[in-house]
Structures are given as structure tokens and as C-alpha cells.
Amino acid sequence: MMELFSNLWLGFATVMTPMNLGLCFAGVLLGTLVGVLPGLGPTATIAILLPITFTLYPTGAFVMLAGIYYGSQYGGSTTAILINLPGEASSVVTALDGYQMARQGRAGAALAIAAIGSFVAGTVSTGLIAIAAKPLTQLAQNFGPAEYFSLMVVGLAAAILMARGDVLKALLATLFGVCFSLVGTEISSGTSRFTFGITELSTGLDFVAVAMGLFGVAEIIRNLEGGLKGALSAVPVSSLMPSRSELRMAAPAIGRGTLVGSLLGILPGGGALLSSFASYALEKRLAANPSRFGKGAIEGVAGPESANNAGAQTAFIPMLTLGIPANIVMALMIGALMIHGIQPGPNMLVTQPGLFWGVIVSMWIGNLMLLVINLPLIGLWVKLAQIRYSVLFPIIILVSCIGVYSVSNSAFDVGVMAIFGVIGYALTKLGFELTPLVLGFVLGPMMEDNMQRALTFARGDPTIFVTRPISGALLAIAAAAIVLALLPAMRKRREVIFED
Amino acid sequence: MARFLQKDILSGLLGLLFSAVILFSAQNLAFMQGFRVGPGYLPKIVACLIGAVSLVMILRGLLAESEPAESVSWRPLILILAAVGTFAALVSHLGLLVASVSAVILSSLADSPVSWREAVPLAIILPAVAAMIFVLLLGLPLRLLP
DSSP: OHHHHHHHHHHHHHHOSHHHHHHHHHHHHHHHHHHHSTTOOHHHHHHHHHHHHTTSOHHHHHHHHHHHHHHHHHHHHHHHHHHSOOSSGGGHHHHHHHHHHIIIIIHHHHHHHHHHHHHHHHHHHHHHHHHHHHHHHHHHHTOOHHHHHHHHHHHHHHHHHHSSSOHHHHHHHHHHHHHHHTOEEOTTTOOEESOTTOGGGGGOOOHHHHHHIIIIIHHHHHHHHSSOOSOOOOOOOOOOOOOHHHHHHHHHHHHHHHHHHHHHHHSTTOHHHHHHHHHHHHHHHHOSOGGGTTSOOTHHHHHHHHHHHHHHHHTHHHHHHHOOOSSHHHHHHHHHHHHTTOOOSHHHHHHOHHHHHHHHHHHHHHHHHHHHHHTTTHHHHHHHHTSOHHHHHHHHHHHHHHHHHHHHTOHHHHHHHHHHHHHHHHHHHTTOOSHHHHHHHHHHHHHHHHHHHHHHHTTTOTTHHHHSHHHHHHHHHHHHHHHHHHSHHHHHHHHHHHHO | OGGGOBHHHHHHHHHHHHHHHHHHHTTTSOSEETTEEOTTHHHHHHHHHHHHHHHHHHHHHHHSOOOBOOOOOHHHHHHHHHHHHHHHHHHHHHHHHHHHHHHHHHHHTTSSSOOHHHHHHHHHHHHHHHIIIIIIISOOOOOOOO
16 A cells, blocks of 8 residues: 555656646647547547657656547537537537537536546546556566467457447458558568568558548548538537536436446447446436436436546556557557657556656546636637638648658658548448557557567467467457357347447 | 449458458568568468458358448548648658648648638648747758748
8 A cells, every 4th residue: 555655656756847747738738629629539639649749758748648638538528518519439428418408508517517527537547547557567577478469369359349330340450450560671580571662661651640541631531521511509608517406416427437437448449438338328227217318417427428537547557557558549659659669568667667657647637637727718619619620621631741741751651641541531431440450550560579479489389379378368258259249149239339 | 233332342352352462462471480480470360361351241241231332522532632642742842831732722622612711811821830830839850941
């Protein structure tokens, strides 16, 4: 217990420098600012703002990225409540009851409850991360390459299980992602692979360019082909204070949402999205009068908003302790860390304790800042949310181009972004989810590295993955996840969860 | 013909093509080097998996009708691609300002109907603002002019 406090103290000491606090603040502000813009969810927001952090030192960059993440998430719920425009999928459920509350003149209360719920959930889950970090890291330090490889297979399998839509397509997208990650020079033998004689490809496809193509450019093309035009009208915000009876109804929902979100966030592929859907379903089931839902029930805002924030936070657990991204945002974070030369995973706690605990503490501080800065700035957010998309999208294109170009002054990378924009558009047209693809892209090189080391150790005998007990058990879990995902009963359940 | 224009069948064909390209360009990469795993090991396994999943998907499309393919919106696709592509082609030689103007104008054309009253001011203001923020404020080493 004492150790926990001394660790958290180290974190506070790391974050409480004026520079880091400033970066955290800037991140939260920028994240909200971009997050409220129509058509930009957390993933696109982080992808676009990623290059800004490259000029910083690692701790500062990571603190700022974490701030951007919460900010964009919160920005998404603000627009969901005020103009019925969820910034991303995890705010879809917030819009259901939040917008109805706004139309009944309770917009301020809905926003306040969302902010309070997020803060409570953020505080609890930050504590959970601090507690879980040490034992999980110790467990992971006993892992050899075979266990790591199998663990990553579990991560990908779970992402496939949790993905929306078709399981086969999620599987295929993951494999595509792994293939794209193999482009370039193979490390152990120095052979160049899939470069097709292009010199620029010998260092591999640039992660930022790929992510911005898939989530920035492709998204714009999709938005332009339908909807998202013209200004949207917002509901005026009056008093921010929730009434006493609203608070009484919201409090237990916040507690339950925090619990549901914290648990689901840890699962690979879970994170914020599944958490908010599951919490909404739970609140509706527990309610004395379920018919209120969809007509402005405050539990329908409090539960999911707490759950998605808790899930967004606990998703850091597998990333910080095992180096495995639980969702797409974590994959982006890992990519960013690796650009700074830091390999996320169990060694981070030993080699970079300041960074590790600093990030954990900065999450809590980021949440506190959100609470303080967002409520007074709601008027500004509403104005931003009403910017016409026809003005916005050329700006996003230009910022993306300059951002990708500035990473290494490479025009080639801008071209890669354009091509991945087309790939992303084509794949979504065919009904693919892009999340498994990016997870495959990030995990691909790590998987190959661990696989090679395990097989070298076993003198080329692939049965090592099954005969080592932990590795074998992990692979069995992965196989079970895929089989489960393919079962017709499970397929129906997935549809119910996402469409309910 | 319309029978084949389903999402499942098109996805499966795309996967088969992808796996063929990988297997073809990986043919000279060693699968094993003695007891060590060669650079061709993982690519070949993954390519075979892609091929297998794609075949299942095509079969599924043939047996049970899947969703029909959606039509492609060529206008935003081509113009956004052109906007990013010309930025890439111009930025190193003609500098940030020229590349930005062309990127903003081309991407504005992707919207239909094009609003010139918005596009023209944007094409003038945005490159100037971008130059100010990225070069003067953030100090990125970008060339501004030809």
C-alpha cells in the first residue's frame, strides 16, 4: 500500500511541472476543440494532432496525448447532447437520452452530469490502473517470446470478437494490417520485403501516414458522399445545475457505469464503445420504468458517459503493462511512443518509472481539468460544433497534409496517406471495420519478432507455442474467441448489443 | 453479373488478389534458414490464411446472397486524392504556400455544389494561417516559397 502511494507520488512529482501541466491543459483543450467539430471523433482527432507531439520530449508528448484523448471524448458527448450529433460511436447512446433532455430544457443538467460522471469514473479507474499495474507487470516479466506471441494473438482474436459487423471481414482486416506492417527491411536478416523497388519503402510504411489516411482522409470522403452538410441547430443551454432528484437518479447509474466500463475497458477490442452500449442496456434493464429511456432519462446519460470514460481509461492497463493495445486509440498511442523510441510494455515500469506513473497521474489531472474548463466554455464548443462541414474539411485536409509531411519532411509519406485514404474508403464500402486493420498493423512487427525468437529457441519447432503451458492456454483462449465469434448465437447477440 | 456485385464476393476477390500479390513477391524470401525462421515465414503463412478466409467469403457470397455492393462516389474520392496527391508532389519543390493553395482548391471542388464564396477566401486565408502557425510559431523546417 505504501508503495502504491510512493509510486503515485512519483507520478505527481513528474506531472506537476509547469511545462507538463501546461501540455496536459493544452491537450485537453485542443482535444475538446477538435472533438466537437462535426465529423471528427477521438480517433481522427488523435491521428490529426499526433504530429504536434513529436517535437516534444516523451513524457510531455504522452501527457498531452492522454489529454487530447479525454478532451476529444468529452467533445463528442457535448455535441451528442446539444445537437444530436455523436462525434463517434461511443457517444451514440449519449445522444439518445441526452438530446431529448436538451430539448426539454435540461441541456445544462445533462452536460453537467456527463462531466461529473466522467470525472468520478476517471478517478476510480485511475486508482484501478495504479493497483493493477504492478502485479500485471510482474506477471508479464515472466513471459518469454512464445507467451508474448500468443498474448498478441489473443489480443487480435478478442478485437475480432468485439468488432462490429462481420467476423470474417474483421479477421481479414487484421491479416491485411499484419501484411502492411511487414513492408520494409526485415530486422533479423536485413532482407527487404514488399518494397517493389521503391527506396522510400525500405523503412516501412509510416504509421502516422497510414493512420491519418485510414481515419482522416477516408472519413472525409465518406462524409462528403452523404449527409453532414450545412449548419446544425443547437439547443440553448440554460442552467448547468442538475436538480436534486436528477442527482439522486444519476448517482447509482454513475457507480454502475464506472464498474461496467472499468471491466470492459480492459478487454482487448472493448474500450469505450462496448462500455457505453453495455451500460445503457444495463440501466434500461434495471429501470423501474424502461419506457422513459429514449425520452430523456438521466440515467441514460449518466451511466454510459461514466462507462465510456472508465473504459477509455482502463484500456491503458494492457497497453502500459503488456504493451498490447486494447483499442484503436491505444494502438495510436503505442505508435506515438515508439516514434519517441519507447517500447510500451512491462519494461516501461522499470526503465521509465517517472513516465509510467506520470502518465497515470496525468489521466486524473486531465479529467479534473476537463471538469473545470469545459463547463464554462460550452458556449464556445457549441459555436465550433456548428461550423459548416464545407468549410471544415479543406482545413482538415490541409492540416493532415502538413502534419504528415512535417514528421520527416517526406512527400512520399503524404502520398502514402492518400493511398491509405483510398484503401480505407474502399474497405468501409465493402463493409470492413478499420480498427482490426490498425491493430494488426501495430502488432505485426512485434508478433513477428517474438515468433522468430521463440522458434529459434525451439530450433524451428512450432509446437513450442502449444506445449509451453501459458502460451498454450493463451492460444486456446484465442481459438475459443474466434469460434465463439463464428457461432450463430453469438453473432445474434453482437447485433443485439450494438443495435439495441 | 449483378449476382457477383455483392460485398462478400468482392471482398473475397480482393483478399485473393492481395494474397496472390504477397505470395508472388515473397517467393524468393526464405521460409526457413537452417533452424532459424526466415523472412518469408510469416508473410507466407499470413498470405495463405488470407487466401483461405477469402475463399470462405466467396463461397458464402455464392451460397447465400449477401448485401449488394454500394456505388462509389467518384467525385469526392478523386478530388480528395488529387488534393493530397498534388500537395505531396508540389511541397518539396514549390514550397508550402503553393502546395497548400492547390490542396485547398482541389478539396473544395470535392463538395457538390461547390461554394466559391467559401472556397476562394479559404484558399487565400488558410495557406497564410498554416504558414504562420507551422513555420513561424511551431518552427517546423518547411520551405515556404519556390
